[in-house]
Amino acid sequence: xxxxxxxxxxxxxxxxxxxxxxxxxxxxxxxxxxxxxxxxxxxxxxxxxxxxxxxxxxxxxxxxxxxxxxxxxxxxxxxxxxxxxxxxxxxxxxxxxxxxxxxxxxxxxxxxxxxxxxxxxxxxxxxxxxxxxxxxxxxxxxxxxxxxxxxxxxxxxxxxxxxxxxxxxxxxxxxxxxxxxxxxxxxxxxxxxxxxxxxxxxxxxxxxxxxxxxxxxxxxxxxxxxxxxxxxxxxxxxxxxxxxxxxxxxxxxxxxxxxxxxxxxxxxxxxxxxxxxxxxxxxxxxxxxxxxxxxxxxxxxxxxxxxxxxxxxx
Numbered sequence: 001x002x003x004x005x006x007x008x009x010x011x012x013x014x015x016x017x018x019x020x021x022x023x024x025x026x027x028x029x030x031x032x033x034x035x036x037x038x039x040x041x042x043x044x045x046x047x048x049x050x051x052x053x054x055x056x057x058x059x060x061x062x063x064x065x066x067x068x069x070x071x072x073x074x075x076x077x078x079x080x081x082x083x084x085x086x087x088x089x090x091x092x093x094x095x096x097x098x099x100x101x102x103x104x105x106x107x108x109x110x111x112x113x114x115x116x117x118x119x120x121x122x123x124x125x126x127x128x129x130x131x132x133x134x135x136x137x138x139x140x141x142x143x144x145x146x147x148x149x150x151x152x153x154x155x156x157x158x159x160x161x162x163x164x165x166x167x168x169x170x171x172x173x174x175x176x177x178x179x180x181x182x183x184x185x186x187x188x189x190x191x192x193x194x195x196x197x198x199x200x201x202x203x204x205x206x207x208x209x210x211x212x213x214x215x216x217x218x219x220x221x222x223x224x225x226x227x228x229x230x231x232x233x234x235x236x237x238x239x240x241x242x243x244x245x246x247x248x249x250x251x252x253x254x255x256x257x258x259x260x261x262x263x264x265x266x267x268x269x270x271x272x273x274x275x276x277x278x279x280x281x282x283x284x285x286x287x288x289x290x291x292x293x294x295x296x297x298x299x300x301x302x303x304x305x306x307x308x309x310x311x312x313x314x
Contacts (some may be wrong), residue, residue: 015146025209047098049284052277057121061099063274065090066120069105070216073240073298074126077105083238086124088294089153095290107214109186116145122267122278123148125233126156128188129264129313139191146275149272149281150264152312154295154303157257158192161238163223164252170230172255178206182219182228185212189232192259224250236300243250262313275310282308 016093044050050058057063067086069075070073075084082103090101103124106114111123117265127133129150136147157193170176173192177200183190185218197208211228213219220241223231235257242251265282267275285291286308 001104005030011241018091044274045098047096049096049277049280050098052273052280053099053281054271054273054277057099057274063090063097063099063101064119064121065101065103066111066123067103067105067125068108068111068215069103071126071237072244073300074234075103075124075238085154085295085298085300086126087252088297089285089291090124092285092290092294093278094280096284097277108184108216109214112145112148115148115266121271121274122265124265126154126237126263127266129262129311130188131314133266133295134311134313139194148266149269149275150154150262150266150311150313151275151282152262152264152309153291153305154263154300155260155284155305156263156303157235157260158189158232159235159238159253159257160230160232160255161242161251161253163226164242164249166252166254168229170254173232173258177203177209178198178209179230180209180211180228182211182222182231183233184216184219185214188259188261189234193232220245220251230254232282236303245268263303264311279308279310 007053038046054161067075067082069077069082071084073084075082075086082105082138087103092105094101104120104236109124111120111125111127115123124296129152132138132141134147134150136143136145140296159168160173160176162168168179173196176193176196181193183193190210193208197210201207211219216233216237219231222228242248242253245251265278267278282291286306292301292304295304
């Protein structure tokens with residue numbers, strides 16, 4: 001799925017938390033599949049960074065993107081299309097690279113596997129850049145793969161959300177000892193809950209009763225129904241959820257962000273050419289303002305990075 005601390009302002013637009021397996025173009029506001037910069041099967045382009053791409057991607061005119069489209073406002077499904085911060089940032093990247101970005105949605109904990117198997121070229125899914133992911137380590141520190149490189153493009157932290165009205169009076173993640181807490185499996189916020197649970201036990205308190213679900217939507221449903229006292233999520237997602245779910249009547253965010261760190265665009269270790277092309281495109285988007293415009297459209301501008309960097313997570 002890093003130290004996180006700063007608080008961020010509430011995000012705004014439309015909520016959707018359904019999983020989809022869609023092949024969509026990441027251009028502008030996400031129009032029909034198959035549209036986008038470069039065009040299907042493009043073998044040449046006048047885009048300034050086209051020549052930096054690997055030959056197979058130049059020939060195809062497509063970068064295949066793995067995502068879990070259930071994280072509004074970062075990536076989610078609206079009217080059958082994957083929209084949000086990540087698709088709009090990808091659209092801006094595509095203009096500099098001269099290719100289109102095709103998003104396919106799957107479960108979060110399978111995304112790196114799909115990348116390393118060659119089914120996807122990159123992963124762009126609010127994924128935290130961590131040393132463990134760079135090195136291909138699981139949550140026990142065991143080697144499970146070659147790891148990935150990250151082009152870091154956003155900064156956010158982990159936060160707790162509860163039912164509106166906060167019936168259990170949870171003030172922060174420190175109050176979750178001995179309480180049922182819902183998270184999505186394979187995420188950095190599942191790891192944050194596990195780390196806090198160890199702290200609970202070390203201080204003589206009961207461990208957090210962590211309930212891990214395949215999708216974030218299932219974790220949200222568990223909290224909404226009262227089966228879990230709280231959920232843990234990335235701040236942009238939790239804030240957006242609190243604002244829009246049931247017209248803002250379902251959830252609220254409590255406490256400050258913790259473990260602030262970078263989100264990265266994941267690229268396979270054996271594809272440095274693609275990594276460097278994406279990094280160059282991000283730098284160009286930052287310079288021309290299209291990157292900031294994409295974030296600001298979704299109210300996520302405070303998560304912007306100032307420069308394009310690789311593997312800054314810890």
